[in-house]
Amino acid sequence: MSVDVNSLQKTSLQVLKQSFGYDSFRDGQWEAISAVLDGQDTLVLMPTGGGKSLCYQVPAIVMEGLTLVVSPLISLMQDQVQQLSEQGVSAAYLNSSLTQDEEQAIYKRLGNHEIRLLYVAPEKLLRGYFLQHISEFPIKLIAIDEAHCVSHWGHDFRQDYRALGQLKKTFPSAPMIALTATADTATQADIIHQLNMQAPFVFKGGFDRPNIRYNLLSKYKGFDQVVSFVEQQGGNGGIVYCGSRAKVDDLTLKLQQAGVPCDGYHAGKSTEEREAVQNRFLRDQLQVVVATVAFGMGINKSNVRFVVHHDVPRSVESFYQETGRAGRDGMPAEALLLYDERDAARIKKWIADGATSDRFEIEMHKFDAMQAFAESQTCRRQVLLNYFSDYLGKACGNCDICQDPPKMFDATRQAQMVLSCIYRLQADTATQYVIDVLRGKSIRKILDNKHDELSTYAIGKSESDNYWHNIIQQLIHQGLAYIDMTRNGVLRLNESARAVLKGEKPIEMALPRLSVNSAKKNKYVPSNIDKQLFAKLKQLRKQIADENNLPAFVIFSDASLADMTTKLPTSNDDFMRVNGVGETKLERYGSAFINLIGDYLAAKA
Known part of the structure; x- marks a missing residue:
């Protein structure tokens, strides 16, 4: 045997x-x-x-x-x-x-x-x-x-x-x-x-994708945060997931106005429109596809370099599956989740309203796990892998928590300011209105309601809107306040807020983090890639792909091109040692890449 x-x-x-x-x-x-x-x-x-x-x-x-x-x-x-x-x-x-x-x-x-x-x-x-x-x-x-x-x-x-x-x-x-x-x-x-x-x-097999760096931001002005993140990607291709068709259309327009080659994909578009978007993305004619979750499971594109979730997914499995569409070639990739407690409250209400009795507990359990991942202040990868019983014994070093750990501070005063404002507004306003009062904005509704006469009016004017939004999210995470979706998403106090307001309980929070720290690089980036040669190889790959009406990654993956910059093949035997090069690809494309590498080395000599 x-x-x-x-x-x-x-x-x-x-x-x-x-x-x-x-x-x-x-x-x-x-x-x-x-x-x-x-x-x-x-x-x-x-x-x-x-x-x-x-x-x-x-x-x-x-x-x-x-x-x-x-x-x-x-x-x-x-x-x-x-x-x-x-x-x-x-x-x-x-x-x-x-x-x-x-x-x-x-x-x-x-x-x-x-x-x-x-x-x-x-x-x-x-x-x-x-x-x-x-x-x-x-x-x-x-x-x-x-x-x-x-x-x-x-x-x-x-x-x-x-x-x-x-x-x-x-x-x-x-x-x-x-x-x-x-x-x-x-x-x-x-x-x-x-x-x-x-x-x-x-x-x-292990569930770990070490090449993906996980990032999470408190969502405030989510469209602007997505535009900023995409602009940091240096032209690399990616997918942005939104929770509704309307958001897909709005964000697509905003990215286009910012000069990003992109298009939208959702079930409201015709089959022909969706296929055209998908094909342009596969052929690198679009940098970004903005889509509902209807897009992606059928995408075998290996050179997607980032995935953004503008809205929180309904399960850890969905999040894992969708972020996994980045970096399929094993090269460095980024995942960004924008999280807002209001989105979480809406999803819970949708589940409660729409799930059948035999699905309710399953779906609620899955979303609770997703919410716990989003609210965790420990290594993202550990939390993610632990969900699948694939325990990681140490912090990964390649997520926002590991690379830029939360800086904790005594937030008792800020908590009292927010909780007191919610209390004085008689628990009848949503998050943004509370922030508007704290910052002392002279808007019509505040003036008409005489909320500018409250003692909490303008006491937080020294900080930005998004700072206070993050503080409120952390108060919700700590169980001091909650969003009441049965009353159009108004902020309400929990009984535990009383001790904080009386000064009987100190509160510690993380300093608000409102943008991805672009100075922190994906630690998975290979150090031995010749970037100049890599760019030339990508250009040749694109030319050959266009001539053959094929997506570029089908010719060779980014990982194969990176391996070429390391091994510098100048003969057929050398070229066959490159990862991803089989006999058929050697026969079809070998001479063009070998000649380019030879010319490049000769020019450097």
């Missing part, structure tokens, strides 16, 4: 290098591949960008026959097939985007055994006539991508996914591999149950 295993491993490593350009497997990849090749059902949990796809793509090439890949989105299938084709792997997809002639051509290729991987959506796969037709082909492996969609415990429950368990009855001899980046313990068990997996091998 050991000889067979060694032989399979050797063959798999050859496929890994020849087709995908890597010399060795990452942690967990060979274990999962070995289980699949041994005919065992397999569940793989790996972080986004951790190499999940290779766990079924390598076996699909090693094994004789057809691998059926169930994928949730048309765009994701198209990206995967496009990238596999660039790597010299025979793959195709069947979905509603194809004409009848195109679909028939794929069936002909299937009949000729010319396709190794066939991507299909669950809605199409489970139609009786299609399932019967596809069963005529030699199905050797079934891969379920984004497997958390199977589970009613998951954050992205999808009804058609839950019926995929019948595939085990239709193809009893084909092993099944399910793959996801986000699944807590309950979701993992439910995936196995729903898919009828038989004693599966389970690989739980």
Whole structure:
């Protein structure tokens, strides 16, 4: 048996290098591949960008026959097939985007055994006539991508996914591999149950994405904060998530007015408009896509350098999944969350108003965990990983808390000023009005209500609006005040505020942090990249991509370009040693990059 295993491993490593350009497997990849090749059902949990796809793509090439890949989105299938084709792997997809002639051509290729991987959506796969037709082909492996969609415990429950368990009855001899980046313990068990997996091998990779730096800011004038953050990114591409279509449209306009090449994406736009935005983003013609969460799961773009959440997500899983769309190539990336207690209160009200009885506790529990992450004053990564039971023993050193720790101060006086103002306004005003009174603004409503005659009027005029907004958020975090969504979001006092107002309880707070400290760099930035050569390689990649009507990252990832600046290949053999360079890419693009590097070195000599 050991000889067979060694032989399979050797063959798999050859496929890994020849087709995908890597010399060795990452942690967990060979274990999962070995289980699949041994005919065992397999569940793989790996972080986004951790190499999940290779766990079924390598076996699909090693094994004789057809691998059926169930994928949730048309765009994701198209990206995967496009990238596999660039790597010299025979793959195709069947979905509603194809004409009848195109679909028939794929069936002909299937009949000729010319396709190794066939991507299909669950809605199409489970139609009786299609399932019967596809069963005529030699199905050797079934891969379920984004497997958390199977589970009613998951954050992205999808009804058609839950019926995929019948595939085990239709193809009893084909092993099944399910793959996801986000699944807590309950979701993992439910995936196995729903898919009828038989004693599966389970690989739980670490959830850590060390290349992503996590940042969180108290949201005040959120649109302006996003514009400022994007302007710091030096032209790098990213995604900004908003909680509503209206916010997407407003922020898109504001970024465009600031000179940022961007566009919006949400369900209110036509299919053609959404596809155009996605394609322009994939081809680096847009720096930023501003979107609702409808955008992104199908984006296989490896060079997204930042993700911003203008509004707090409804679960840690969603936050993790969405931030994971940055830095898929392993290069440095940034994540920014803007957090406002008012947003949190609205979401809780939406959950209470909209969730069914069997979903209420699940959704509220998940959002409570998200809120706890946002309000934590300890290492962001530790809190995030602990949620997935992937405990990190020490602070990460690559988040805002680690790099710029909160500076604590005695805030008893500031707390008394705010709480007293709320009390004197008779708990009938929202946050901004309280701030307006504290700062002594001469606005019509304050004057009409004679609130300029209150003792708290203008006592906080020496500090800014956003300073007081942050102080109020911290008072809410500490349970001294709360936002009453049943009364249009007014600020109210908790009983615990009484002791503070009487001077019986001191209050400590963090100095308000209102912008990302751009002086603090992502500690994951490689130190040995030749930036001048890297820029020239990116320019050449863009030129080749445009000539071939392909996204630039499909030619080579940023990580491959960075490796070129380190290894400086000037021959075919040297070029094959670059990570991400396989035989097909050497043949298609090697000479152009080798010549550029040779010319660059000659000019420097």
